[in-house]
Amino acid sequence: MHIEENKNLKAYNTFGIEAIAPYFCEVYTVKELQEIFRNEKFRDMPLLILGGGSNILFTKDPEGLVVSNKIEGISLIEEDEQHVVVKAGAGVVWHDFVLHTIAQGWGGLENLSLIPGTTGAAPMQNIGAYGVEIKDTFLELEAIKRADGSLHTFTNEDCCFGYRSSVFKTTEKDKYVIATVTFRLTKQPVFNTSYGAIQETLDAGGITELSLKAVSDAVISIRQSKLPDPKVTGNAGSFFKNPVIDEALFNRLKEKYPAVPSYPQADGIKIPAGWLIEQAGWKGYRRGNAGVHDKQALVLVNHGGANGEEIRQLAEDIQASVMEKFGVELETEVNFV
Ligand code: FAD
Ligand code: EPU
Helix, strand or coil, rough: CEEEEEEHHHHHHHCCCCCCCEEEEEEECCHHHHHHHHHHCCCCCCCECCCCCCEECCCCCCCCEEEEECCEEEEEEEEEEEEEEEEECCCCEEEHHHHHHHHHHEEECHHHHHCCEEECCCCCCCEEEECEEHHHHHEEEEEECCCCEEEEEEHHHHHHHHHECCCCCCCCCCCEEEEEHHHHCCCCCCCCCCCCCHHHHHHCCCCCCCHHHHHHHHHHHHHHHCCCCCCCEEEEEHHHHHHHHHHHHHHHHHHHCCCCEEECCCCEEECCEEEEHCCCCCCCCCECCCEECCCCCCCEECCCCCCHHHHHHHHHHHHHHHHHHHHCCCEEECCCC
């Protein structure tokens, strides 16, 4: 394992923020990862695992060791007439994995096309888009316990998945490193085109016969029309979660703002944070090199050269302004260092 010192992480986070890691290495196997936890020099140091760096904001330099997860490999574990069980290394690029499953004719992940990052980070916040979350097809994962390097299996139930949440962001935060993730996919896809503009996009393209690829292409085209490409403009997708509010607050909002969009959930009413931020006047706003995307107000952007502190300050000002105008608290989705 090759350890580098004073490594600039600008190319390792999609916000494109400069941050220096005292120690840095790439790991390619589960064994190499386990070695770190048993290494005298590194086992007691703070450790940051990086996938694609697409959901992280560096507000300062990380301490200790930063590990870039490159554990590769996709394998078919089991198969019957209707289903397949397929396992991916945590470092497999998520979109490559989705494209692989589509090419094999395995359904379940097509609505999650083009989400940046790695397969290993996907369970962290139960990634979701266009009416689907990974919890819908997730079977289990293997994770290494940081305290002693031992390998553990977490089932779907063990992960306690919720909206942009899992045990790895709550009770088990910073205790495990995810090494492999296994999904149960179907050979007889049930297409989910009801969410957002998927059906509209299929119709506009003259698609009358549904296929995994057609749905994936529609999702890709919608995403490209709204979300900034991190290769061009630094960002980490939605900066905040969509708030779920109680009925009393929703009724007060609806009275004052009859056009407020809303999506009823089991635990309350979900309001799009992008709408709240836009109504508060922030869409397209720019302060120095930090800003709010002009096509999607939920996405904060680095126009080039912003530092993490500037983005954080902007995020705090947006939170305060939405609280003042609507009485709604915005919780961040992005992980802060
Ligand atoms: P990183 O940013 O590298 O890490 C995220 C967190 O997970 C960090 O705390 C890190 O320490 C931890 N971590 C990473 N890998 C591991 C591991 N193997 N074991 C333990 N901890 C780990 N998200 C959605 O849910 N839906 C979307 O539609 C969506 N759209 C996006 C669009 C854009 C343009 C961008 C930039 C981001 C979007 N995201 C979306 C957010 C992001 O893509 C996901 O959260 C993704 O899963 C992050 O993966 P990553 O490998 O980049 O994680
Ligand atoms: N809206 C506005 N103004 C904006 C943006 C949005 O008014 O600038 C309102 C509109 O009413 C729109 C609604 O918000 O119809 C929903 O917008 P959109 O479909 O773009 O989705 P979102 O709720 O903003 C969520 C996820 C995305 C995911 C999309 C598609 C969260 C925090 N974000 O965004 O996930 O891709 O739905 O399913 O749940 C991410 O997590 O990083 C992410 C990009």
